[in-house]
Amino acid sequence: MDAHPIPAAHRIRIAGSDAVFDCADGDTLLRAAQRAGLGFPYECNVGSCGNCKFELVEGALQMAWEQAPGWSDKDRTRKRYLGCQAQPLGACSVKLRLDPRCAPVHRPTRGDARLLARRAITHDISEFRFALALAQRFEPGQYALAHLDGVVGARAWSMSNAPIDDNADGAVWEFQVRRLAGGKGSDALFDALQIGQRIGIDGPYGMAWLRRAAPRDILCLAGGSGLAPMVSIARGAMAEPQLAQRRLHFLYGARTPADVCGQELLRALPGWGERLDYQAVVSDAAARDGGWSGAVGYLHQAALERFGERLAQMEIYFAGPPAMANATQRMLLDAGVPMAQVHFDQFY
């Protein structure tokens, strides 16, 4: 018997084009297309945003998560599926528009990662350091899919380190994860996973990566658990000779003063106080009563008040929950910021 059977792969054709790729058993169409270097459009990779929809022309497939919020009854009747959840059962032909902007900078791979260390950042955010079995590259600002024992479906976590931290014999990827009360992924990561144990990691994914060639100062807006990718962008930008003339402003939006974090991580970077600064804003109006002397309000308002018309001259990255991301996107549009200068992944 073959000890390492090769998983069956199904041939996927994109109707009306020459594009063809193979999707292994158990993989999804979106991820297999990305592994093949194709620009299959997507955002969250976890069934929520609906940006990865395609139409099935021929063949059969199953949805890994039938209740995915991004998949409607109307989609079902029209044979539209989510690329991040669709698993082919044989050869398929599909209709979708490839977008070169969604093609991977580094083709994602799947492998094991061993937990090396963890430390608390706030009362509910901790940093987890993993060693990957493979020397897989990523860009600052990207995310990975984590497969945890006993948890159905993948969880998306953004890397918080800069990729220059890579080891020769593998790669170190760090994540800063907020514990969600009752969350299955949170429980498995915070309570069950021990140092030395392994999880499955698939990545990198995401389009909100650091643009090195952009000739503009950088603004990073991080809301709540959106800390990690913005810290990664800051770490990458401060280490990058090509960006040595750029300033980076980092704004962190928290609910209460107890949730504020990130400054200590940035203080450790070269450029701190010269071309790197940090400001926190809390949304809880009662914060002043507790002695908070910093800004109070919403993150997008704080950014607008501080930078105003200068926003249109900046390269802007943001990450956080959908409410924060939507408000920020609207504010930037109203402020006349060209969307080509704006990069984000919403945290569903």
Ligand SMILES: Cc1cc2nc3c(=O)[nH]c(=O)nc-3n(C[C@H](O)[C@H](O)[C@H](O)COP(=O)(O)OP(=O)(O)OC[C@H]3O[C@@H](n4cnc5c(N)ncnc54)[C@H](O)[C@@H]3O)c2cc1C
């Ligand atoms: C692009 C992106 C980057 C993110 N980066 C970070 C980060 O850096 N730090 C951080 O704290 N959080 C991040 N998140 C949020 C994170 O992925 C989780 O949603 C959050 O940690 C809560 O997960 P949970 O398992 O604890 O909660 P749960 O409520 O158990 O799970 C919520 C998540 O799991 C998915 N899910 C639930 N059930 C299923 C199922 N049956 N099959 C498939 N999927 C399922 C949902 O789509 C949702 O994403 C990110 C999200 C996205 C989309």
Ligand code: FES
């Ligand atoms: S629903 Fe598939 S990428 Fe968001």
